[in-house]
Amino acid sequence: xxxxxxxxxxxxxDAVKDALIEIGVEGMTVSEVRGHGRQKGHxxxxxxREYTVDLLPKVKIEMVLPDQIVDxxxxxxxxxxRTGKIGDGKIFLTRIDEAIRIRNDDRGENAL
Amino acid sequence: xxxxxxxTPFLFMLPLxxxxxxxxxxxxxxxxxxxxxxxxxxxxxxxxxxxxxxxVLLMTGPGLALFYGGLVRKKNVLATMMQSFAMMxxxxxxxxxxxxxxxxxxxxNFIGGIEHAFLHNVGAAPDGDYAATxxxxxxxxxxxxxxxxxPALICGAFAERMKFSAMLLFMVLWSLLxxxxxxxxxxxxxxxxxxxxxxxxxxxDFAGGTVVHITSGVSALIxxxxxxxxxxxxxxxxxxxxxxxxxxxxCLLWVGWFGFNAGSALNSGxxxxxxxxxxHFAAATAAIGxxxxxxxxxxxxxxxxxxxxxxAGLVAITPAAGFVGPMPALLIGLIAGVFCYTMVAMVKARxxxxxxxxxxxxxxxxxxxGALLTGVFAASAVNPIFKDAQGHVLPSGMIxxxxxxxxxxxxxxxxxxxxxxxxxxxxxxxxxxxxxxxxSAEDEVQGLDLTQHGEEGxxxxxxxx
Numbered sequence: 001x002x003x004x005x006x007x008x009x010x011x012x013x014d015a016v017k018d019a020l021i022e023i024g025v026e027g028m029t030v031s032e033v034r035g036h037g038r039q040k041g042h043x044x045x046x047x048x049r050e051y052t053v054d055l056l057p058k059v060k061i062e063m064v065l066p067d068q069i070v071d072x073x074x075x076x077x078x079x080x081x082r083t084g085k086i087g088d089g090k091i092f093l094t095r096i097d098e099a100i101r102i103r104n105d106d107r108g109e110n111a112l
Numbered sequence: 113x114x115x116x117x118x119x120t121p122f123l124f125m126l127p128l129x130x131x132x133x134x135x136x137x138x139x140x141x142x143x144x145x146x147x148x149x150x151x152x153x154x155x156x157x158x159x160x161x162x163x164x165x166x167x168v169l170l171m172t173g174p175g176l177a178l179f180y181g182g183l184v185r186k187k188n189v190l191a192t193m194m195q196s197f198a199m200m201x202x203x204x205x206x207x208x209x210x211x212x213x214x215x216x217x218x219x220x221n222f223i224g225g226i227e228h229a230f231l232h233n234v235g236a237a238p239d240g241d242y243a244a245t246x247x248x249x250x251x252x253x254x255x256x257x258x259x260x261x262x263p264a265l266i267c268g269a270f271a272e273r274m275k276f277s278a279m280l281l282f283m284v285l286w287s288l289l290x291x292x293x294x295x296x297x298x299x300x301x302x303x304x305x306x307x308x309x310x311x312x313x314x315x316x317d318f319a320g321g322t323v324v325h326i327t328s329g330v331s332a333l334i335x336x337x338x339x340x341x342x343x344x345x346x347x348x349x350x351x352x353x354x355x356x357x358x359x360x361x362x363c364l365l366w367v368g369w370f371g372f373n374a375g376s377a378l379n380s381g382x383x384x385x386x387x388x389x390x391x392h393f394a395a396a397t398a399a400i401g402x403x404x405x406x407x408x409x410x411x412x413x414x415x416x417x418x419x420x421x422x423x424a425g426l427v428a429i430t431p432a433a434g435f436v437g438p439m440p441a442l443l444i445g446l447i448a449g450v451f452c453y454t455m456v457a458m459v460k461a462r463x464x465x466x467x468x469x470x471x472x473x474x475x476x477x478x479x480x481x482g483a484l485l486t487g488v489f490a491a492s493a494v495n496p497i498f499k500d501a502q503g504h505v506l507p508s509g510m511i512x513x514x515x516x517x518x519x520x521x522x523x524x525x526x527x528x529x530x531x532x533x534x535x536x537x538x539x540x541x542x543x544x545x546x547x548x549x550x551x552s553a554e555d556e557v558q559g560l561d562l563t564q565h566g567e568e569g570x571x572x573x574x575x576x577x
Contacts, residue, residue: 044351045410047420047470048457051349 167371187559329476398425401449
């Protein structure tokens, strides 16, 4: 099992979600987050005072997937979320040791 | 039948009696008609003035409460709105007890007497010196709304850091020691600066450029200096938490200002129309002035800039509204928009004081420029305020050829500045001694909503049922 932590532009969330469901992803956890990578923020002016906003709104999707669909999921995300400009986001992969379904104690990939 | 028989001898006299009666009642009839006309005019004026009173209250709540509430950080939104709302309650009581009397009862050059304390003799009968066609009670409630918004304006300077209790005490003392004398001097019977009732330095202030905006703006600056900067200012970013709220507030202020300025005609005649038009025109050009200045300097015209500009224009036209024509109003607004932008965006940054919501930059600066420009553009054709002993109309402002008026305006401005600055400083010292004016640093970081009122403005936890 592999956990995918994906950070994307908020505007691309629907496209990414649809692409993931298309390839058979059954569950995900989504949060609205703020952050930045190499992309620099922007400046705002309020009554002449300049504010640098360097943490920008992003959407983070967390999923734990069976290993055989990870590559397809990565492809689905990158093709749906890519604009080619700085700030498109990142995907982080982690190995997962175990998963447990609280309802009936299913374990491993059965619990996903 | 008996009655008829007894009356018969007189019946032949009836036509004659009719003629006699007609002759006798002609003057009565005219007097009666005149009375009816006067009553109708009174009713019309009274209806208009009651609507205006409500409009001016609308400026404080929700207008100013929203305007200021949106500009602070979200942990202080309720506390900021509460400051405006508290004025609506507190100053009302103070006004009933003594405030109205100190402003408008006969007194000396500087302050009114106590003859109207507890609203004694303030009833349906008009006070001819102020407004001959409306009940004095209407005049009283209309003026109260000005006394409410004026201290509420100051709250912009000490936003996000003043103790609620200290604010209440400060405002009570300020209303008595700064507002009441200033209002009496400019508008009260025997006032030093009263232009229509023969003051020594007749200052033209139609709706409160000196009384409302210079006093509150200058007091705001003193408050900002006395309390010091907010924790983290200017390093930490403190952007407005909701320009949307401020936008709604500013639009309500614009609407309410028609009551403020056009209502200051104290009747529903053509002078009210003239003031209404001038008010609207100045707000428009000031919004353009501020936004364009920003567009040139920062590359974008901001929404906050446009609405701040409109308020600056409304402030500047306040003293001039009933004295200037529409074209000078356009010009006054434009000047005020650019001038206040400069004060807020450049001068404040240079000097480094933390006038959090720019009460001084908008009301102090806008009020001063407006009061002085009133001396330039006041026209006797709009409002024949000055007359000689024979009743001939004298020139009003510089545009009419009365060059002395600018000096009188400057005198009014100077007195307002000195009274506000000294009064505010003394009151702050006193309040600081008794209660302490500022919340603790921890409370300030946590936010005034929680620490002063035990509430939060927004309770939007997603996990809460």
